[in-house]
Amino acid sequence: MSSTSAGTARELADAYLQQAQLPDLPSGHFIDGQIRAPQSGSYMPSWDAGLGRAFADFGSGDADDIDRAVLAASNAQCRWGSMAPSARADILQRVAARILEQQEYLCFVEALDSGKSLAEARGDVQSAARYFNYYAAMARTLEGRSLPLGENHIGWTVREPAGVTAHIIPWNFPTSTFARSVAPALAAGCTVVAKPAETTPFTALLLAQIIFDCGVPPGVVNVVTGLGIEAGAALSSHRLVRHITFTGSVPTGVKVASAAAPNIASLTLELGGKSPLVALSDCDIEATAEGARWAIFANAGQICSAGSRLVVQRSVYQPVLERLLTKVHSLRIGHGLGGADLGAVNSELQLSRIDHHVAGARERGRQILCGGEALEGPGWFYPPTIIDNLPVDDACIQQEIFGPVLSVQVVDNDEEALAAANCTEFGLYAGIYSRDISRALRMAQGIRAGQVTINDYWAGGVSVPFGGNGRSGYGRERGQEGMEAYMSSKAVVVRL
16 A cells, blocks of 8 residues: 555544545556456546545446456466465465554545445454454364265265355445455455445455455456446356355345356345344333444444334333434434544435435325435435334335334234234344343244344344345355355265
């Protein structure tokens, strides 16, 4: 990184906001160990969501750029895949350390690129380092198993890398989501082609450079930036890609799966969510309100697993809502680089989508307790919004809004709470608040979701498997299960 990146994230942010000074950012793709200009010579602007203005350009990739990147990854596969797992682990540990060394710069770029606050960006960057450390440790423990086949035969299994892997990265957590899939792929011995979202291209490029500088051979990690309909589609359908990890919307996930099918490439799909936070009658009011606040309003609600539905029993409805509203009114809204609690929505398009959902609720006569309209610019801001007492068939209950909008469902007993929690086609995440652990566990057992937490909505971490059921996708990331997608098992049998 250039010397212009020196300084804390706060200092970099102040310089940018006050003097429009921006450290150098890569403008091309990262292919075969180098920054390379797009084949077409076309570039796109990246936008500062907090000011609604472009701040840098990046390469607009197409099928030719994807082909270059995939061929580089394919050529590097044998060398990287045959390396001793312990040697790969050493490199991944160096990557984790380097991310932490450069976290101030990465934090600044993440916040500027995505619109989130510096504090949220810091958590994203630190999470990325934890992924590389975690999967470095897993690389050191790779092993097969022996197969008892009787006195005349001996058999064993071998774990092998899947090959070239594609990683289509979302815009809401671009740094940690990149690490969440790339780290296990590298630990398993796979090579990587990543396509970050067109609204948040830069941290993927910076991380690819860090990984290369820490010792991976050229071609092992490649990043092509650009539009999903061009670069993303070409990557999903490339004949040399053996596994695709995609995080994003359900419609796009369907397109990715359809494009991968002719090549029989395997898939991990982490798609939408409409996750419930269930407040039972014996919940701790303060803990529930605090959990609900961050479950939906962290990162301006732009989280697949956000607690976007509050399923609350009538006996605690009033105190929970009153306490939650007090907390919501204290949130500071502003530019992510300026110390706000709630930063900008990532794009003008996303802002309009959120506004459309809430306007529809208002037209249907729903009661909006706070927020409810986009704020005037500059920048793309939507205030914390709570829509009260919605019926199960309301669009704001059934459709993912992906913004700082909480939909409230009031129920009378545990059976109704469980039915409300399971009333959508999604099944990604759920939270339960109750002082009775047996009652909470019964509720957790009945909820259809890939992960359920009790009395702490964001509990867990890199070692806890994460993924969805139903329209929330399939496959798991994080934890030991997160590495399975990038490996295949080969059985060898010998007659004695």
